[in-house]
Amino acid sequence: MSIKLFEPIEIRGVQLSNRVVVAPMTQFSSTDGIAGDWHFVHLGQFAASCAGLVLTESTYVSPNGRNTLNCLGLYTDEQEQALGKIATYFKTAGKTQFGVQLCHAGRKASARNPWDGGGPLPKTEGGFDRVAPSPIQLDKSWPEPEELSSNGIIEIIEQFASSARRAVKAGASLIELHGAHGYLIHQFLSPLTNQRHDSYGGEIHNRIRLACEIFEAVRDAVDPSVPIGIRISATDWIKGGWDPEQSIVLLRKLQQMGLDYVHVSSGGLSPEQKIEVSPGYQVPFAERIKSETDLIVVAVGQITTPEQAESILRDNKADLIALARAMLFNPHWTMAAAHELGAQLNYPRPYVRGHPDNWSRAGINAPGNKGN
Secondary structure, X not given: OOOHHHOOEEEOOEEEXXXXXXXOOOOOOOEOOEOOHHHHHHHHHHHHOOOOEEEOOOEEOOHHHOOEOOOEEOOOHHHHHHHHHHHHHHHHHOOOEEEEEEEOOHHHOOEOOHHHOOOEOOHHHOOOOXXXXXXXXXXXXXXXXXXXOHHHHHHHHHHHHHHHHHHHHHOOOEEEEEEOOOOHHHHHHOXXXXXXXXXXXXXXXXXXXXXXXXXXXXXXXXXXXXXXXXXXXXXXOOOOOOOHHHHHHHHXXXXXXXXXXXXXXXXXXXOOOOOOOOOOOOHHHHHHHHHHOOOEEEEEOOOOOHHHHHHXXXXXXXXXXXXXXXXXHOOOHHHHHHHHHOOOOOOOHHHHHHOHHHOOOOOOOOOOOOOO
């Protein structure tokens, strides 16, 4: 019996060698939005360890859309060139595909880094004004954001399209829109943060309008061969907020427009959320979406072991498995999982002798082996 986790899968013509996805993990380690050595090593290590797809951390489409001053951006030539170096490495390291996640933080913009205490960054320390669908504070410690005007919305849609063009020029194999975790797209989706009275607010088909217009602009901005997905929070974990039923409405609409996959997370909109965390706690959302749409579905959230990941796929609850913290703990999780499940995995040539089956086959004095 084949191992589902290590079966290939195709997304709009882009071939993933296996079903392991490295989820976006913000590093808060860039300067002026430019990927540096840390990002090269952080992302590159996952290419060398054979994951099927690696996604960048949230990569922002404008300077005033950044979550923190040290988040990645993709709105300047220098930022594009830096990501291009990473994309080039992926093409030489093996078969791992490289994707860019695009984001605007909305009312979550201009924050301190987590290790600096989080919370809003004031203008006296380099902070900037925030925009949102409605002037609703994140909590009492945050300033009230400015309600986006029609012209402001148009500008942000074009910023997503421009950054998508840059991502493809840099060498990304696919693009993911960040519509989860309380960032701008999610803020428009949820009735808790979107209390507009124009065509972008009110009933659900208005609240999903920005997500659809951003998707349409990005789809038109890049070649038809480029896959585009979206990460969503399937629920706000708050009564009266965004929920799985509304998620299905959004995804069916986007599917009609050409969406290729959905990355199913949850929460992040409000401190009032009541999340019930347990192993695989978000998988039921992914399972429902998979059963009610024809999209390729990525499951994520407290998935840590190879057996757990394999079971989710074999039970047809998702098509791909994304990991974050488990990958930080063990960047070679994919290699370890293949060995544990008994799957064949093509290592990069310099790592072949690192496979446990080869440990006893050659001594340190074997021809060509210059090991320590």
